[in-house]
Amino acid sequence: MQGQQTTVDPSEIAKFEAMAAEWWDPKGKFKPLHMLNPCRLDYITSQIAGEFDRDLSGDSPFAGLRILDIGCGGGLLCEPMARLGATVVGADAAERNIPVAQVHAEQSGLTVDYRHTTAEAMAEAGEQFDVVLNMEVVEHVADPLAYLTACRQLLKPGGLHICSTINRNPKSFAMAIVGAEYVMRWLPKGTHEWSKFITPDELFELLTQAGMNPVDRKGFVFNPVTWAWRLSSRDLSVNYVTTSLKPA
Amino acid sequence: MDNPARTIILPGMKQDCDILIVGGGLNGPSMALALADCGFRVTIVDALAATLREDAAFDGRSYALALTSQRLLQAIGVWDAVTDTAQPMLEIKVTDGRAGEGPAPFWMHFDHAEIEEGPMGFMVEDRHLRRALMDKMRAEPNITQINTATVVAQDITPQGVQVTLDTGTVLNARLLIGADGRRSGTAERAGIKRTGWDYGQTALVCAIEHEQPHNGIAHQFFMPPGPLAILPLKGNRCSIVWSERTDMAAEINALDDAGYLEILKPRFGDFLGDIKLSGKRWTYPLNLTIANSFASDRLALIGDAAHGVHPIAGQGLNAGLKDVAALAEVLVLAARRGEDIGSELVLERYQEWRRFDTTALAIATDAFNKLFSNDNPILRLGRDIGMGVVNAVPGLRRGFIREAAGLTGDVPRLMTGRSL
Numbered sequence: 001m002q003g004q005q006t007t008v009d010p011s012e013i014a015k016f017e018a019m020a021a022e023w024w025d026p027k028g029k030f031k032p033l034h035m036l037n038p039c040r041l042d043y044i045t046s047q048i049a050g051e052f053d054r055d056l057s058g059d060s061p062f063a064g065l066r067i068l069d070i071g072c073g074g075g076l077l078c079e080p081m082a083r084l085g086a087t088v089v090g091a092d093a094a095e096r097n098i099p100v101a102q103v104h105a106e107q108s109g110l111t112v113d114y115r116h117t118t119a120e121a122m123a124e125a126g127e128q129f130d131v132v133l134n135m136e137v138v139e140h141v142a143d144p145l146a147y148l149t150a151c152r153q154l155l156k157p158g159g160l161h162i163c164s165t166i167n168r169n170p171k172s173f174a175m176a177i178v179g180a181e182y183v184m185r186w187l188p189k190g191t192h193e194w195s196k197f198i199t200p201d202e203l204f205e206l207l208t209q210a211g212m213n214p215v216d217r218k219g220f221v222f223n224p225v226t227w228a229w230r231l232s233s234r235d236l237s238v239n240y241v242t243t244s245l246k247p248a
Numbered sequence: 249m250d251n252p253a254r255t256i257i258l259p260g261m262k263q264d265c266d267i268l269i270v271g272g273g274l275n276g277p278s279m280a281l282a283l284a285d286c287g288f289r290v291t292i293v294d295a296l297a298a299t300l301r302e303d304a305a306f307d308g309r310s311y312a313l314a315l316t317s318q319r320l321l322q323a324i325g326v327w328d329a330v331t332d333t334a335q336p337m338l339e340i341k342v343t344d345g346r347a348g349e350g351p352a353p354f355w356m357h358f359d360h361a362e363i364e365e366g367p368m369g370f371m372v373e374d375r376h377l378r379r380a381l382m383d384k385m386r387a388e389p390n391i392t393q394i395n396t397a398t399v400v401a402q403d404i405t406p407q408g409v410q411v412t413l414d415t416g417t418v419l420n421a422r423l424l425i426g427a428d429g430r431r432s433g434t435a436e437r438a439g440i441k442r443t444g445w446d447y448g449q450t451a452l453v454c455a456i457e458h459e460q461p462h463n464g465i466a467h468q469f470f471m472p473p474g475p476l477a478i479l480p481l482k483g484n485r486c487s488i489v490w491s492e493r494t495d496m497a498a499e500i501n502a503l504d505d506a507g508y509l510e511i512l513k514p515r516f517g518d519f520l521g522d523i524k525l526s527g528k529r530w531t532y533p534l535n536l537t538i539a540n541s542f543a544s545d546r547l548a549l550i551g552d553a554a555h556g557v558h559p560i561a562g563q564g565l566n567a568g569l570k571d572v573a574a575l576a577e578v579l580v581l582a583a584r585r586g587e588d589i590g591s592e593l594v595l596e597r598y599q600e601w602r603r604f605d606t607t608a609l610a611i612a613t614d615a616f617n618k619l620f621s622n623d624n625p626i627l628r629l630g631r632d633i634g635m636g637v638v639n640a641v642p643g644l645r646r647g648f649i650r651e652a653a654g655l656t657g658d659v660p661r662l663m664t665g666r667s668l
Contacts, residue, residue, distance in 0.1 A: 026593040041585035058586040080586025107406040
């Protein structure tokens with residue numbers, strides 16, 4: 001990473017490197033992410049299918065689409081996208097995630113191009129994608145506007161940008177920091193800094209400033225009775241997701 | 249990697265199908281059809297020849313299909329082929345009695361007219377259902393049938409499962425489904441242990457012809473040795489399921505038809521006129537066997553392979569078909585999200601969905617049986633009053649009817665008349 005311009009806070013990278021080996025254990029440290037994943041995938045797949053007019057019940061519905069997942073981790077989103085037929089690039093600023101993700105994709109018989117790089121570096125190299133996925137990343141970057149601008153540069157005209165993060169309010173502090181890190185021990189203490197959380201209105205404003213048109217936002221809501229996540233149009237109080245389009 | 253060779257061999261490994269099902273009875277073919285409909289390529293293996301399974305004459309066996317099960321069969325395209333031979337169950341009458349005595353004054357009466365969804369269920373003969381499933385499978389291009397073959401080995405690989413047949417054929421699939429009954433070899437080979445117990449009772453099953461029409465009414469008499477169910481078939485015929493202590497049942501079953509009828513007649517009563525046997529007689533020891541887990545990496549169990557329940561309430565096949573509908577829904581949603589359908593992550597959702605229901609059913613059936621197969625006068629008075637109360641309170645009665653029709657709990661989409 002020497003000499004490269006990056007917006008990833010170096011103290012954040014170390015935290016995730018420590019967690020990387022456990023990515024694919026459904027009952028391990030990443031259990032909360034595995035629990036959230038179906039809900040995230042439902043949103044992502046329906047947005048992509050809607051925008052590019054694809055039928056999810058058909059064979060390889062995402063064939064011909066080039067998708068970039070930034071902050072790909074162990075490949076929890078890359079592999080499903082590849083399985084749906086997309087050409088996938090997974091980028092992660094944590095070097096140790098790359099071999100973990102690569103090994104797993106090979107075992108699964110999937111082709112994913114995993115790279116140890118950043119959004120900024122790829123934008124500079126002139127890479128272009130139909131879809132850029134930006135899930136649970138923006139709350140960890142040092143300069144969100146510079147980062148989202150790089151994301152816009154990575155999109156083809158008319159391309160789709162999906163971004164999820166955590167709201168900033170007393171409830172999100174209670175749920176995401178006290179609840180997830182201290183009570184449930186879902187995440188290591190210090191995973192999140194509450195002051196870096198962004199409200200949906202702030203994110204829409206940042207996305208607009210970065211040159212994209214925000215078109216949709218939904219909440220990811222955890223139900224402690226059914227122990228499952230669901231999408232909500234109204235409750236964006238803790239985890240939420242947005243979709244934006246790059247003007248054609 | 250401990251074994252680097254694995255990552256070299258596996259990416260090139262071709263899957264012969266998406267899903268391999270072991271067991272060609274009723275749940276296996278239903279599962280195959282539900283999955284093939286959604287675009288999965290399915291291979292189904294059974295030890296018997298197809299002709300043996302589909303050309304049977306009436307053998308006395310039939311099923312009380314709940315309304316939800318009927319909807320599933322409709323969704324997978326086999327209901328039209330059995331509808332003409334299916335008898336709707338319009339009413340269920342439950343009474344408490346002793347052999348040779350009239351029914352107790354308290355009783356319960358469930359009438360389908362009290363719920364809006366239609367009949368509480370249908371009586372379907374085994375032979376008709378089996379043939380409809382086999383015919384439909386043959387017409388489905390996504391299904392490959394392998395008959396007269398048994399599985400001798402199954403090995404989990406990171407991408408799927410490799411199954412070896414006694415014919416020497418080796419098959420690779422992303423997921424293996426065990427639909428091979430209460431002594432499931434699929435579960436055993438995967439090291440899944442079972443929990444269960446024996447009731448010391450045996451169900452005697454036969455079909456009878458009778459003089460008077462049954463008007464679509466099912467009866468359940470609770471008698472000290474065990475319950476007797478009279479389930480209406482097409483025409484002037486009924487299916488009888490009746491339990492006795494295992495030693496008694498063996499003695500009764502050893503009798504010739506005339507002797508057997510002598511025992512049955514006083515229990516049955518004469519409300520349908522004279523009766524005679526139709527088809528074969530069957531005995532099923534009543535025991536409960538539940539797999540300690542319904543899913544593991546690359547493997548899911550359905551039907552009796554997952555849970556063989558006491559068949560007292562006719563819920564065995566209904567529970568199996570609910571597994572079929574739930575597993576199909578979990579797998580289809582996972583595939584559309586791009587998830588690995590054979591991963592523990594995905595299969596755990598099926599297990600969570602079905603285990604609670606199944607355990608609840610097993611416990612309820614067990615308690616129900618203990619309560620009703622008893623001649624203790626206090627218990628008997630208690631249950632007579634209980635039945636009287638249930639019968640007198642319409643809301644409570646509707647609850648029982650909806651339960652019998654399968655309309656309670658977390659109902660899979662295929663059982664609600666919707667498609668996947």
